Amino acid sequence: MSLETISPASMDTFSLSQPHTFNEFAESRSWEPGWLADYRHDCWEKFASLPKRILKDERWRFSPRTRFGFDQISGLSLPKESLTLAVPSLSDGLSIDLFDQLLLEEPHALTLLTKLMGPDLGADDYSFLTGAFAQTGFLLRANKGVAGVSPIIIEHQEPEAGQIAFHHNLIVLDANTEVTIVERFVGQANNPGGCISNLLKVQLGEGARLNRIVIQECSSKATIVQMENFNIGKNAYLNSTNLHLGGSQSRIESKGILKEPGAHFEYGSVFLGNEEQLFDQRTIQVHEAPHCTSNLLCKNALRKEAKSIFSGLIKVDEEAQHTDAYQTNRNLLLSSEAEADSLPGLEILANEVKCSHGATTSRIDPQELFYLHSRGISKVEAEKLIALGFLSESLLNIDHQETRDTALNALADAFSS
Amino acid sequence: MNSLKIENLQASIEDKAILHGLSLEIPKGEVHAIMGPNGSGKSTLAKVLSGHPSYKVDGGSATLDEENILGLEPDEISRLGLFLAFQYPMEVPGVTIANFIRAARNARLPEGEKVKAVDFYKELYEHMDDLGMDRKFTARSLNDGFSGGEKKRCEILQMSMLSPKYCILDETDSGLDIDALRVVSEGVNRMRNPDRGILVITHYQRLLEYIVPDYVHVMSEGKIVRTGGKELALELEERGYDWIKQEAVA
Ligand SMILES: Nc1ncnc2c1ncn2[C@@H]1O[C@H](COP(=O)(O)OP(=O)(O)OP(=O)(O)O)[C@@H](O)[C@H]1O
Ligand SMILES: [Mg+2]
Numbered sequence: 001m002s003l004e005t006i007s008p009a010s011m012d013t014f015s016l017s018q019p020h021t022f023n024e025f026a027e028s029r030s031w032e033p034g035w036l037a038d039y040r041h042d043c044w045e046k047f048a049s050l051p052k053r054i055l056k057d058e059r060w061r062f063s064p065r066t067r068f069g070f071d072q073i074s075g076l077s078l079p080k081e082s083l084t085l086a087v088p089s090l091s092d093g094l095s096i097d098l099f100d101q102l103l104l105e106e107p108h109a110l111t112l113l114t115k116l117m118g119p120d121l122g123a124d125d126y127s128f129l130t131g132a133f134a135q136t137g138f139l140l141r142a143n144k145g146v147a148g149v150s151p152i153i154i155e156h157q158e159p160e161a162g163q164i165a166f167h168h169n170l171i172v173l174d175a176n177t178e179v180t181i182v183e184r185f186v187g188q189a190n191n192p193g194g195c196i197s198n199l200l201k202v203q204l205g206e207g208a209r210l211n212r213i214v215i216q217e218c219s220s221k222a223t224i225v226q227m228e229n230f231n232i233g234k235n236a237y238l239n240s241t242n243l244h245l246g247g248s249q250s251r252i253e254s255k256g257i258l259k260e261p262g263a264h265f266e267y268g269s270v271f272l273g274n275e276e277q278l279f280d281q282r283t284i285q286v287h288e289a290p291h292c293t294s295n296l297l298c299k300n301a302l303r304k305e306a307k308s309i310f311s312g313l314i315k316v317d318e319e320a321q322h323t324d325a326y327q328t329n330r331n332l333l334l335s336s337e338a339e340a341d342s343l344p345g346l347e348i349l350a351n352e353v354k355c356s357h358g359a360t361t362s363r364i365d366p367q368e369l370f371y372l373h374s375r376g377i378s379k380v381e382a383e384k385l386i387a388l389g390f391l392s393e394s395l396l397n398i399d400h401q402e403t404r405d406t407a408l409n410a411l412a413d414a415f416s417s
Numbered sequence: 418m419n420s421l422k423i424e425n426l427q428a429s430i431e432d433k434a435i436l437h438g439l440s441l442e443i444p445k446g447e448v449h450a451i452m453g454p455n456g457s458g459k460s461t462l463a464k465v466l467s468g469h470p471s472y473k474v475d476g477g478s479a480t481l482d483e484e485n486i487l488g489l490e491p492d493e494i495s496r497l498g499l500f501l502a503f504q505y506p507m508e509v510p511g512v513t514i515a516n517f518i519r520a521a522r523n524a525r526l527p528e529g530e531k532v533k534a535v536d537f538y539k540e541l542y543e544h545m546d547d548l549g550m551d552r553k554f555t556a557r558s559l560n561d562g563f564s565g566g567e568k569k570r571c572e573i574l575q576m577s578m579l580s581p582k583y584c585i586l587d588e589t590d591s592g593l594d595i596d597a598l599r600v601v602s603e604g605v606n607r608m609r610n611p612d613r614g615i616l617v618i619t620h621y622q623r624l625l626e627y628i629v630p631d632y633v634h635v636m637s638e639g640k641i642v643r644t645g646g647k648e649l650a651l652e653l654e655e656r657g658y659d660w661i662k663q664e665a666v667a
Contacts, residue, residue: 366470371507371559374467375521375575376495385520389511389558 016070016164019048022132025076029135033107039114043131050124059122062309062341063280067249068123068223073195076166077159079136083167086153093143094179096152099136099168109139113170116201119229119255121282126225126251130199134168137199142177142208151180151213151400158187158218158246159194169200173208173236182403185216185224187246192219200228204236206260211239213403215410218246220275227253232292235262241398242269243407245414249278256285258292258320265294268394272387272414273306273338283312285327287320287350296327299394301387302338311343314357318349327357332390334364334383384415419482420444421466421499421583421614426477428465435461437639438477443583443614450617450625452650453636454658459618460504462636463587467501468494481583496525498582502572502589504618508560514571515541515555518578525579544577547607549600565592573604584608585616590624602627622654635661 015021022044026037057065079100087096102109118127138154159165173179188194196218204210218224224247232238244250256265271279285294300308310329331340342359364386372382392411398404421443428436435458443449453459465472466479468491479487486494509517518541522532542552548570560568569589576584586605590598605628609615617628625633625647633649634641635658643649643661653661 365507367507368509370469370491371503371509372512372517372520373491374469374495374501375517375579376492376524377517377520378492378524379490381520381524382492385512385516386509389509389513389516393511 014074016073016129025133032103035111035114036103036107040132043128047125047128047132050128057122059282059311061311061343063251064278067278068126068225068251070125070164072162073164074162075164076133076135077157077163077194082157082159082165083136083138084155084157085138086155088148088150088152090148090152091146093146094141094148094177096138096140096154098138099134102139109141110170112172112203113137113139113168113201116170116203116231117229118199118201118227119253119284121227121253121255121284123225123227123251123253126197127199127227130166130168130197130227134166134199136165137168137170139169140171140179140181142173142179144174144205145176146174147178148180151182151211151403154181154183156183156185156196156198158185158192158196158222160188160191161193161221164195164197167196167198169198171200171202171210173204173210175205176207177205178209180211180213180400182213182215182400185214185218185246187217187219187222193221193248195223195225197225198227200226202228202230202238204230204232204238206234207236208233209237211399212241213398213400213407214240214242215407216242216244216246216250217410217414220246220248220277222247224250226250228255230254230256230265232256232258232263232265234260237264237266239266240268241395243395243411244269244271244279245410247277250280252279252281254281254283256294258285258287258289258294260289261291263289263292265292267294267296268397269298270391270394270411271300271308272391272411273300273302273308274414275304275306277306279306279308281308281310283310283327285312285314285325287314287316287323287325290319290321290323290350292320293324294326297394298329299331299391300329300340301332301334301391302340303334305335305337307339307341309341309343310359311345312357313345313347314355316348316350316353316355321350321352323350323353323355325353325355329359330390331359331361332364332387333361334387388412388415418444421479421481421616422483423462423466423479424477426462426465426479427475428461429473429475430461430471434475435639436465439636439640441634441641443616445582445614446611447631448609448615448617448628450619450630450633450650451636451641452619452633452653457636458639459636460587461639463501463585463618466494466499466585467491492524495581500576500579500581500584502569502576502584502586504587504591506560506568506572508558508562510558510561512559513556514559514574517559518575521575521579541578544574547577548574548604550574566594566597569593570597570601573601577604577608580608582612583614583616585618587618588620589617590619590621598624599627622650625650637662
């Protein structure tokens, strides 16, 4: 058995769309268990049979999809550097492990990864390729009743230009557990411009609580695709707060499924766009069971020629009576070239529900600006104060103080650059 | 001379002339009051002096210690030392009072320098205590959902934190209850000193019992039409504005 991986150099004609690339990859992973080989093969087949020409696709509405192409990619990143963990001392019954290590030590623990679905909101190509090629990822597990005190820090590293990192991750929390994680997506200093394709599958048991904070500070040349699927069980609570700063283009697909009564899904995202950054976000809140609540707030502030797309759906099944579901998208345009598209949606089949969705796009009110101005604050500083005020609101409810400060400082720094 | 000096100022908004050659001088160390009917242009004067972009200056001059302020950006005027307490302070959701005042203080320091957080909060809390403001206000968004009186106190808080050379208070008394009126007036009186000129715009003689002015001016239709001592305010309270308007025409 070997942990050898294919390096970009070992293949002379690496191309993600060519079968020989997958075949050579699969060959190099021949030591893996059969079920995983089958899964990889299956994912590859699904990818290969996707229509070659991109036709009109509602799930990509408003998105310049070519910016998410694979043409520039000539190799896979090395898994060792791609994902690292900073783990506080963990209580018994709480563990976090890397995918590649588990493959050697406890492969069956990963089987759930192949059974759970991705969010399936449009980026099928990235989703299947991640299934086929991922060599790393993390698996976080908490046994019944266990609570983690301090947050677990997970660092996803942007690969070098021309490379792609596939991370396939899993979180399984048993009943009455509580865990906080901070996922950082960090930039590449040497040769920035790589691509991260991150697929996360989450399953929360009865009464489990997951607090997840994402801080994305990749380089301004990176491509980031984040796909996440949250399965929330009875009386379970999931809070995902996301700060997106870096990347040339990002595609975020988030699905929260409220599977059993009493489940709660809280989702917040903040994006500060600059230059020609593209932020393409698709969300869905799926209420499958009665008496569940979900609350989503996505805020984007856009400078220069930055562009954001928000497409969100609240879907309430027929059985999901007494649903409370809210969805809000707010955009602040800081230049005349910035652009924000918003596609909020509701699909409600139950009749006893409280749902609302709203989207607003605005510019800074000249009267507000004058007020700040009249106190001696320059135009640039005034815009910064207003925009930071607008965005930071969503970060203030991060419970863990150190993480909250990290996020707020990262946001302020991003504005000064 | 060290004064806020306005000469023959003419200004308009959306092609409507509001100030018709207004002259007024407020030397350092003095407190002046302007009274005048609704719509006579009092707030217009204050906003023109602060550099509000909606107004157009059609003529005349305005100087702060002999330095021209007309045509400057509002932030430049502010940093030169003019402060306007607004009649209707704007609400700015998301920007906390503390961050706002800190940014205004930083704007007065040389490039790259910043006020020390500890010193800043100490000073801020002192001023808040003086004005009877709950310290929790520092974390609230600027004027967002504040009551009328709370907004006015917040204006005076900013004024005391920025120690301007000249202050214009535009109807700071309106909307204040009796206790607040006293607290706010005391705040203004604390700022009275030989190095500062203060202009108080008000409709009520009552305020001038707390903040006793050196001069009272009457403004009508975009001009100062009469100037007198503090007893003029009492006379106006009794007789209204009509007799002055008539005298001005005659
Ligand atoms: N945007 C505008 N377009 C046209 N006229 C305006 C505009 N804004 C203000 N005005 C007019 O300018 C005049 C002066 O207004 P200003 O607010 O200066 O009066 P004021 O003396 O402060 O009144 P008050 O005592 O009610 O506060 C008013 O007649 C007002 O209607
Ligand atoms: Mg007025």
